Amino acid sequence: MEEEASYICDSCGEEIIIPLDPSAGRRQQYTEDCPVCCHPNVITVEFGRKGQVRVSSESEY
Numbered sequence: 001m002e003e004e005a006s007y008i009c010d011s012c013g014e015e016i017i018i019p020l021d022p023s024a025g026r027r028q029q030y031t032e033d034c035p036v037c038c039h040p041n042v043i044t045v046e047f048g049r050k051g052q053v054r055v056s057s058e059s060e061y
């Protein structure tokens with residue numbers, strides 16, 4: 001199981017590394033402020049049955 005993943009900030013285009021917490025649920029969604037430009041992104045993390053991770057982000061507004 002991977003323990004971190006990354007997404008591309010919708011606002012500044014930077015790749016942001018995020019830690020993963022598989023114990024928090026198979027599908028997680030939360031808002032995180034970009035550490036580079038402080039733009040809030042809605043992060044969706046989905047864990048597959050084989051341990052694969054899918055991360056997607058979208059702008060909150």
Ligand SMILES: [Zn+2]
Nearest residue numbers: 009012034037
């Ligand atoms: Zn950003």
